[in-house]
Amino acid sequence: MKLFPTHIRLNGRLTAVTDLLQRQVAVQPDWEKQWLNFLQEWYNQNKYIEVNTSGSTGTPKTIKLNKDFVAASAQRTIQYFNLKKGDCILHCLPTKYVAGKLMVVRALLGELDLHLVDPTTDFQFLRQKHFKFTAMVPTQVHKVLESGIWNLESLLIGGSAVPQPLVNELQSVPTQCYSSYAMTETATHIALRKLNGKNQDQFYHCLDHIKVQLSLDNCLEIFMPGLKQQPLKTNDLAELADEKTFRVLGRADNVIISGGIKFSPEQLERKLEPFISCAFSISSLPHETLGQQLILIVEGEEDEKRIRQIQTICSQQLSKYEQPKQIRFIKIFPRTENGKVMRKAL
Structure with missing residues (x-):
């Protein structure tokens, strides 16, 4: 070579x-x-x-x-x-x-x-x-x-x-x-x-020549030739079938704790994606008793009809404790050059 x-x-x-x-x-x-x-x-x-x-x-x-x-x-x-x-x-x-x-x-x-x-x-x-x-x-x-x-x-x-x-x-x-x-x-x-x-x-x-394992906090760790740090720990929560096969559940640093329950925004979004055609994101706001409350942010102009549609979808697809407490609108989501939503900026 x-x-x-x-x-x-x-x-x-x-x-x-x-x-x-x-x-x-x-x-x-x-x-x-x-x-x-x-x-x-x-x-x-x-x-x-x-x-x-x-x-x-x-x-x-x-x-x-x-x-x-x-x-x-x-x-x-x-x-x-x-x-x-x-x-x-x-x-x-x-x-x-x-x-x-x-x-x-x-x-x-x-x-x-x-x-x-x-x-x-x-x-x-x-x-x-x-x-x-x-x-x-x-x-x-x-x-x-x-x-x-x-x-x-x-x-x-x-x-x-x-x-x-x-x-x-x-x-x-x-x-x-x-x-x-x-x-x-x-x-x-x-x-x-x-x-x-x-x-x-x-x-x-x-x-x-690459394999993976889970850390104690269930984040993916990578072993591969040439890595300076072995294993390389990621912030991705994952599920392993074996040392070569895995599924990503969400990022540990995105986890929202509401009422003492941990929620992965990515997992909730996957439940809603087949039913919501516009860009959206699960996020949170501070709350006096819950610590954080789940909210759903939609890209675009505020629309009462869309709010009702999304509320119906959430009630059908999410469990009682997964329901977003508010639906907010932002005209344009902050994104990286490759199109990835910048959650922290959002």
Whole structure:
């Protein structure tokens, strides 16, 4: 495996990396600058790359990942999706985050044909081109659904949890769709969950040489080659079938304690997702006797008819103690660049 090949295939054309490293980035669109800047970083003298966390669960931070560690992650993806030399892969993610960086590394290591597009594209170009593999965030997947063009063999969906209504829509598409369990610290995904078609599953399955366990407080812990900290403890509450198979229940730091009972917002949201079409989130407000009271926040303008509809849905789908005490409206939810709702800001 060559970490620093002399050439990369771009849009069907074999291109010398040295030519790209000399290209002036000042005149390029921002999304092109990002990937050219990363190429400079991958080929510099450092043994590591710097990556930024999204900031969805706290203050964004910059961490260093060893290039060998990043390459091993890329190689696992290449093997899992059976990517071969010359296969076309679509890069439509911002390259300033680790998921976008890994698309470039996969193309380099696997000698793949990398097609780069603006992340804000409407995906109409899919009419003319077939791709073996791509990765997207849920907002981009919605655009592909709207276009009705599925010239994709395998699709990896990450950046945030895949809502159940979106999973339902994916049942009728020919593309093999997967949800990723990933962290910046693990150089993207360590496990995948099949969302549609044959082998559809509710559990994530770890990739080669990776295993997991639960901490004393039932949070997922990860063992994988190259991690500086073994195990790497996450804040994700999980259920294990075995050391390679798990299901995510919610984040420990999102847990709401109301009247002495612990509630996971993510679990309550999953119960409601099939019935509420607009964006919403379970949150809480301080309460004199309960400590915290559950509330439901809806994205958009306040609407009495919608309030009544949601109250009816909650009464039917949630237990007595799970009922939100209030329904609030916020015009636009705070989100990270990849579309993940920033719960603390909300």
